[in-house]
Amino acid sequence: MSNGGSNQPRPTRNEQREAAREKARVLREGQKKRERRNKVLLQGGVIVAVVAIAALIGGLIFNNIKPDGPGPANMASDGIVLTGVDGVVTPTETPALAAGATPTPTVPDDSGTVANIVTYVDYLCPYCGDFETTNADSIRTMVESGAATLEVHPIALLTNKSAGTQYSLRAANAAACVADTSPESFFDFNALLFENQPEETSVGLSNGELKSLAEQAGVSSLSSIEQCIDDTRFKAWVEDATTRALTEPVPNSDLASITGTPTVLVNGKQYGGSLTDPAEFQSFVLQATGETFSESNSTPSPSPSPSPAP
Template structure:
């Protein structure tokens, strides 16, 4: 009879130890395989994450760095020239400055009967605000009557002084948008930007507020200008115009470059007087115009003829 026991001999202690070692070895090998699989998965996940972040950063850079494009129409000199007659201010129309093209300086009236006023301004610059608020009315009167022309160059020196919103650049771009599409409203829009000027280091006006000021200035094609403001359409042009102002000679003057804002010229002569006294600026305009008139009417002395 069978008693149900196994006929296999019982393993010895050495065999048991060897079996245990083999089992442990197999477990270690299996653990190493799992670790290798996990490492591959983790590395793959990291690579995917890095590629996703790189794609996101690339997209942001692509969207923030605008390719070179044409500048605004009516600002071929990097500024807009406003003239007037019979109480009406009229912009001088010029084609858009092509990407990479050199600006064409305005040919000033050198008759001595007209004051050629040129300003380089930053819409966040508090001193620019002081000058404009002080003198906007008298300049408007001079231009409307034909006694003066006004050429405004918006630049962006204080782009990093608005808590990260780049207000200086956005405001200059908005001015370029108006010059491009509704130049007849530029003088009023320019004045409104200074009347509503935010403080330096503040976030500045947002795009909705800039568009509201454009509407208040009575621009035509408001929807086009609103899109231009939202797209920062002339960002690259503003940056290039600012660089040119800071590094190149100022046309029709003896200045080697712009060193700060506001820079105000009358018939090529720089105004360095009070920013808060309209009478002082008007006096300077009359003096500069008078000097130009004297230069234009003076005749050289005849050259003596040698005696035979």
């Protein structure tokens, strides 16, 4: 009777050990092949990821860091100068500053018959809003009558105080756009920016709202100004002008730099009075103008002639 067993002889212990070793060798080689394949795939994936990240970063840098361009026309001093006669306000026209050029300080009227008012303002600054609300009408009257000139320097100190929208910078850029293309409307646009001033730490006005204010101010070439606002064309100039204001001497004054906004000067003398009392600022204007008049009209007494010796 058959037991159904195999006719093959049973492997010896040595043969079993050799078979086990061969099986282990095959498994090890398979594992090594898989590890090499995974390593190649991993390295390739890392390289692709690095290239993608580098491309993304490069794109962000290209899109957000624009090369410096020329500044706005009619702001060669970093500010726009407005003069008036018979109720008509006229901007002083000047060529645009080349990129990296040094501003040209305004030559003030030192006759003592005109108040040279200079303001450094941030359109998000609530104190600037207080000063403008209090004194805008009297300043306009003085400029329109020819009793004063007004030089406005828009700067951006509060760029990071508008919930990430950079309103301070965008508003100063919009003012530069108007000064560049439609300077005759700057006085009104400047006033509208303060009349519609958003609160600090809010998102500020949108570009669309800035364009609407420019239209209300009666700008010419509205489409050009709208594109300038959307492109933030004068961003580099705003940043440079702000840095200059904070680090360089203020022209026609004794100030080493400005330290905040609003900085208001009349004939080179800084106003430090009330931001909410119009009479106080008007008194300061009269005093500063009177002092300039006295200085410009004072003449030294002639030295006495020596008497002849007896």
